[in-house]
Amino acid sequence: MKERTPRKAPALRADRPGVRVAAWASVIVCGGFGLLPVYWLLATSLTPRDQVFSYPPRLFPSEVSFEAYASLFSNSQLFTYMQNSIIVSVVTAVLSVIVSAYMGYSFSKFRYTGRRALMYFVLASQMFPQALLLVTLYTVFSAYGLLNTYTALVLSFTTFTLPLCVWMLKGFFDTIPNELIEAALMDGASRLRIIHSIVLPLSAPGMVAAGLFAFVRGWNDFIFALTLAGPDKQTLPPGLVNTYVGEAATAWPELMAASLVVSLPVALAFILLQRFLVSGMTAGAVKG
Amino acid sequence: MSANFPTRPSLTRRGALQLFGLGAAATALGGCMPTSGGASPQGSAGLSGAGPTDFKFASWSLTEAAAAPALEQIIDGYEAKQGVKVAPTSFPYNEYINQLTLQIKGGQFTGAAHVDVAWLGSLAAMGKLQDLSSLAEGRGYTDAALAAARFDGVQYALPWTIGAIGLVSNAEMLQKVGVAPDGFPTTIDGFEKTLKDLKALGGGIIPYAASTKAAQLKDVLIWMQTFGSPLVDGDTVTIGDDASVEAVTWYKSLYDQGLISPDVDRFDARSLFSQGRAAIYDDAPVGRNAVTKESPDANLASKLNPVARPVLKQGDKPRALVWGGAIAVVDGDGAATAGDFAQFATSDLDTVLGDYAVRGLPPATAEALESDKVASDAFGSLFSERITATATTNPLWAFTSYSQVESEIANRVQAVLVGSAKPADAMKAAGEAAQKLVR
Numbered sequence: 001m002k003e004r005t006p007r008k009a010p011a012l013r014a015d016r017p018g019v020r021v022a023a024w025a026s027v028i029v030c031g032g033f034g035l036l037p038v039y040w041l042l043a044t045s046l047t048p049r050d051q052v053f054s055y056p057p058r059l060f061p062s063e064v065s066f067e068a069y070a071s072l073f074s075n076s077q078l079f080t081y082m083q084n085s086i087i088v089s090v091v092t093a094v095l096s097v098i099v100s101a102y103m104g105y106s107f108s109k110f111r112y113t114g115r116r117a118l119m120y121f122v123l124a125s126q127m128f129p130q131a132l133l134l135v136t137l138y139t140v141f142s143a144y145g146l147l148n149t150y151t152a153l154v155l156s157f158t159t160f161t162l163p164l165c166v167w168m169l170k171g172f173f174d175t176i177p178n179e180l181i182e183a184a185l186m187d188g189a190s191r192l193r194i195i196h197s198i199v200l201p202l203s204a205p206g207m208v209a210a211g212l213f214a215f216v217r218g219w220n221d222f223i224f225a226l227t228l229a230g231p232d233k234q235t236l237p238p239g240l241v242n243t244y245v246g247e248a249a250t251a252w253p254e255l256m257a258a259s260l261v262v263s264l265p266v267a268l269a270f271i272l273l274q275r276f277l278v279s280g281m282t283a284g285a286v287k288g
Numbered sequence: 289m290s291a292n293f294p295t296r297p298s299l300t301r302r303g304a305l306q307l308f309g310l311g312a313a314a315t316a317l318g319g320c321m322p323t324s325g326g327a328s329p330q331g332s333a334g335l336s337g338a339g340p341t342d343f344k345f346a347s348w349s350l351t352e353a354a355a356a357p358a359l360e361q362i363i364d365g366y367e368a369k370q371g372v373k374v375a376p377t378s379f380p381y382n383e384y385i386n387q388l389t390l391q392i393k394g395g396q397f398t399g400a401a402h403v404d405v406a407w408l409g410s411l412a413a414m415g416k417l418q419d420l421s422s423l424a425e426g427r428g429y430t431d432a433a434l435a436a437a438r439f440d441g442v443q444y445a446l447p448w449t450i451g452a453i454g455l456v457s458n459a460e461m462l463q464k465v466g467v468a469p470d471g472f473p474t475t476i477d478g479f480e481k482t483l484k485d486l487k488a489l490g491g492g493i494i495p496y497a498a499s500t501k502a503a504q505l506k507d508v509l510i511w512m513q514t515f516g517s518p519l520v521d522g523d524t525v526t527i528g529d530d531a532s533v534e535a536v537t538w539y540k541s542l543y544d545q546g547l548i549s550p551d552v553d554r555f556d557a558r559s560l561f562s563q564g565r566a567a568i569y570d571d572a573p574v575g576r577n578a579v580t581k582e583s584p585d586a587n588l589a590s591k592l593n594p595v596a597r598p599v600l601k602q603g604d605k606p607r608a609l610v611w612g613g614a615i616a617v618v619d620g621d622g623a624a625t626a627g628d629f630a631q632f633a634t635s636d637l638d639t640v641l642g643d644y645a646v647r648g649l650p651p652a653t654a655e656a657l658e659s660d661k662v663a664s665d666a667f668g669s670l671f672s673e674r675i676t677a678t679a680t681t682n683p684l685w686a687f688t689s690y691s692q693v694e695s696e697i698a699n700r701v702q703a704v705l706v707g708s709a710k711p712a713d714a715m716k717a718a719g720e721a722a723q724k725l726v727r
Contacts, residue, residue, distance in 0.1 A: 050584050053559040135390065142394045226383060227390065231376070238380070246352040247381040249578035250555070 038260075045069070045257035052252045068253035072261060081239030082262060088150055088225075088235055089218035092157040096165045096214035097207050099158070104169030105195055109181065119170075126163040133159075134227055141228060148230030156224050161214040168213070172206030173199060208276035212269065219266055236262050332419045335617065335627040340370040343622025345629065346388060347402035349647075350378035354577060358646035362633050365642075369632070372625060375399075385410070392416055398620025400630050402448070405612045406685050408439040413688045417444045418617040423627050427635040433652035436681065437614040445614035447652035448634045451573045452608040453510075454675030459593040461567040464489060472595040474606075476514070476538070479598040483547040486567050494549045496542070497557035497566035500705055504553035505698035507570055509682060511535045513607045515600055520683035525726060527697060528719030536704055536711040543705050550705075562588065568595075572611040573650055573671055594671040596678070608679035613649070650676070687726040696721040 044052060045068050047061040054062075072078060107119050137156050138147070146152045176199060184194045200207070219236070226238035234242070240262070244255040270277065345363065349355035363374045377397065379387040385407050391397035392414055403411060411417055421443040424434055433447035459469045465485035473479045486495035499507040509519060515538070517531035526532070542548045552560070558575055560566035562583035571579075580589045596606040615630035617623050633639060640656045643649075648665070650672060656662055663669060684690040700718040703709035709717075 050582055053563055053582060054584060055563050055565055138390055138394060142396060147396060223383075226379065227387060231378065241380045241383075242351040242378060243353070245380055245382075246354060247348060248572075248574045249354070249558070249581065251353060 041256050041260050045253050045260055047253055049251070049253055065253070068251075068257035069261075071254055072257050075243070077243070078236075078239065078258065081234055081236045084150075084229070084233050084239075085219055085235040085262070086265070088153045088157065088233075089215045091150070091154045092161065092218035093211040093215040095154060095158050096161040097211045100162055100165035100169050100210055101200060101203070101207060102195075103162070103166045105173050105199060107166065108170045108173035109178070119167075122163050122166055126160070130160060131223065134223060137224075138227060147228060148233055150233055152228040153218070153225060153233065153235070156228060157214070157218040157221060161210075161217045165210040165214060168210050169203065169206050172203050176202055205276040208273050212273060212277055215269065216266060332422055335418055335420070335422065335624050340372045340625045340628070341622050342373040342375065343626040343629065344375045344377055344397060344399035345401075345626070346377040346379075346391075346397060346399070348379060348381040348384045349402065350376045355647050358643045361642055361646070362639055365639055366629050366632055370625065370628070374629070389414070392618055395620070398618045398626075399622050400626035400633075401616050401618055403445055403614055403616050405436045405445070405447075405450070405610060405614055406682065406690070408437065408444050408614070408616070409685050409690065410688045411616060412439050412442070412444050416619050418619055418623060418627065419443060420446050420617060420627060420630065423631045427631060428653040428655050429635065430652060430654050430657065432676070432679075433612075436610045436612055437652075440686070445616040446630045446634045448613045448615055449573075449647070449649035450610070450612035450614075450652045450676070451650045451671065452676040452679035453507075453570055453572045453611045454608045454671070454679075455568055455595050455597055456561070456571050456575070457568045457593045457595050458561065458564070458566075458588075458591050460591045461486065461489075461493070461564070462593070469593050472593075473598055474596070475602060476598045476600055480542070480547070483542065483568075484545070487545075487547060492565065494552075494560055494566040495547045495568065497552050497560045497569040498539070498542070498548040499553055499557065499570065500543065500548060500550050500702070501553040501556070502695070502698045502702045505701050506694040508536065508539055508701050509684070509694070509697070510597065510607050510609050511539060513680075514597060514604075518683065520686070523726065525684075525693070525719050525722040527722055528716040532719075533712045533715045536701055536715055539701070540704050540711060558582070564588075573648070573668065574611075576667060577648060589667070592667050594667065594675055596674045606675075606678050608675045610679045610681045612652075684722075689725045693722040693725050696725065 043059070043061055046064045046066070048063055048065045048067070051058075051062065103122070107115060137152075137159075141147050141152045141155075146155075180198065181194055184198055189197070221235070222237040222241070225235040226241075229235060229238070240255060240258050244251040244258065347359060350359050363376065366372075367374055377391075385404070388397065388401060388403075389411070392411070401411075408417075419442050424443050424446055427446075429447055430450075433450040434443065436450050437443065437445040437447040457472065462469075462472070462482070465482060465488075467473070467482055473482050483495035486493055499505055512527070512532040512535040513519060515531040515535035517529050517535065518526055519532075520526060539548070543550070549560075549566075554571065554575075557566065557569040558571065558579050559582065561569045562579040562585075564583070564585060576589070576592065579592070585591075597608060599606055615634055617627045617630055633643075635653050637653075637655055637659070640651045640653065641659060641661050644651055644656070644662060648668070650668055651657060651662060657672070682690070684693050687693060697718045700709065700714040700721075704711050704714045
């Protein structure tokens with residue numbers, strides 16, 4: 001019996017005008033979808049306050065004003081918020097990567113009683129609505145005198161970033177051939193040596209991805225930072241709301257200007273590390 | 289531990305049992321954590337102290353650009369007068385009550401706290417607010433202001449800025465349909481006719497920027513009261529009665545006729561009004577600065593005209609909802625000085641007038657209200673005369689769960705507006721849901 005060969009689907013020729021137009025249209029639609037909010041942020045930050053809600057809405061401000069930026073850079077409190085955000089987010093990222101690297105390695109390369117249950121337990125903790133844990137964490141931190149400290153913020157953020165980081169890194173470690181570790185063992189390397197000299201350097205993209213995820217989590221959090229940080233250790237999200245969102249009115253141009261400026265470090269970090277992020281997130285997605 | 293390399297993990301029955309075991313252990317550990325002390329009894333014992341001490345002062349206005357200078361001025365004045373240090377604490381308005389409650393329950397906050405009068409019931413239920421009636425005596429607070437800061441017969445706070453939420457209109461737009469500044473319709477029928485006339489002007493005008501978003505649909509409660517519903521009778525929520533159904537039916541008819549607009553909350557209403565796209569909306573005096581600052585019309589302030597809410601039939605009393613801020617004292621360190629500060633901030637004439645000059649909010653003492661600075665403010669005077677004079681508190685505030693009750697009602701009113709429920713069925717369901725919450 002003759003084997004049937006599957007019919008080849010007609011290839012989409014990129015040089016056909018219709019295909020090119022469709023491709024460019026898709027790029028423009030998708031790009032607009034992603035970039036329009038950022039543009040709106042920028043346009044609002046440059047619009048005088050009495051024109052922010054003008055009707056019909058204008059795509060381009062009729063008058064450009066840098067007042068919001070001037071007020072932003074003259075507010076020293078915002079630099080304190082930013083400094084706090086950087087400290088808390090960086091420490092959260094580093095701590096999350098360190099802890100999740102060891103946990104992920106353990107889950108990936110060892111077999112012991114309760115391993116699977118622990119893995120799912122770590123994941124299950126991600127399923128709780130975080131607001132539910134706020135009161136509990138507040139009580140615990142209060143009892144141990146940790147309220148209004150960086151430690152409270154770092155510990156609470158790390159609690160929420162660990163599950164995903166652990167699973168992300170476990171997926172990465174799964175792709176490292178066991179034969180490599182066995183060979184190192186046969187050459188007399190200790191377990192710690194194997195982790196530090198072989199596994200972790202090979203897992204750098206995964207660690208960067210996990211670290212970025214943890215950093216962004218710490219950078220963006222509002223409710224935990226508001227509740228646990230106190231006035232001196234307040235980070236940017238609650239700080240900006242406190243400064244610009246009032247009982248009766250919101251200073252939209254100032255808020256938009258501040259949001260744009262404070263998002264720049266994160267955007268920069270993503271641009272610099274995006275190649276690690278993509279490979280880190282997709283590691284373990286395919287076998288072999 | 290052995291280095292056996294696992295295959296793809298799957299959750300076995302054994303694994304699940306281990307997982308639940310771990311969960312139980314974690315729950316038990318959580319239960320063993322230390323808790324804060326219980327609530328101290330209410331009273332005024334905490335107000336007596338040897339001498340001035342440092343204390344904390346919480347307010348959502350401490351970091352708001354428009355209001356902060358007024359509060360800083362008050363704090364500086366008090367620190368200079370008493371030689372103490374006031375430690376400020378601030379949270380955004382929308383998060384304030386939750387954060388303050390958490391801090392008071394956890395024992396982190398004691399001292400003076402700026403509170404919305406609507407929150408007094410919830411805060412008093414914690415048993416940590418001091419009875420400030422001794423501080424209220426002889427300071428010239430108006431009876432209405434004192435009543436606004438009282439809950440269950442106890443003076444839990446000293447009134448600071450007391451007003452109401454009422455209708456604010458654009459006099460110029462109303463004049464276009466023949467309604468003079470002092471000739472606003474007094475009945476609901478006349479009001480509806482005016483709204484139709486405004487709509488007939490064209491140009492996409494929204495005659496009445498009433499709240500239609502669930503988050504702010506509690507505004508419909510005042511219309512229910514206008515139609516004759518008491519909302520609460522003793523411990524029974526009366527929503528679902530004929531008057532509340534009639535009010536929601538009328539509100540829906542305004543919606544269907546395009547006299548009120550979909551997707552509007554207080555912030556939207558202010559924006560629409562400030563842009564000259566709405567002729568009437570509901571607001572408290574605190575909204576004045578917001579609408580005038582955001583408006584391209586430099587003369588909008590002079591066109592603001594507060595008006596009494598129309599009534600169902602001639603002779604009824606116009607309804608308005610009490611709105612305002614007060615200062616409560618949370619028992620604990622510095623409470624005595626915090627009480628003195630509350631009295632200073634709310635009733636010292638120079639302090640109150642200095643505050644008024646910045647925030648423009650109606651003061652709570654007769655002396656301040658009668659002063660030239662306050663009396664010469666046409667908007668403020670008209671607001672007091674036409675709206676605040678007949679304002680009452682929301683009967684639902686008596687329940688600590690009032691916020692959830694209002695949400696239940698608002699969600700069902702919204703279902704009526706979008707046509708997915710009939711007014712009678714929706715209000716009956718709202719009343720039943722509210723009743724369950726207040727038990």
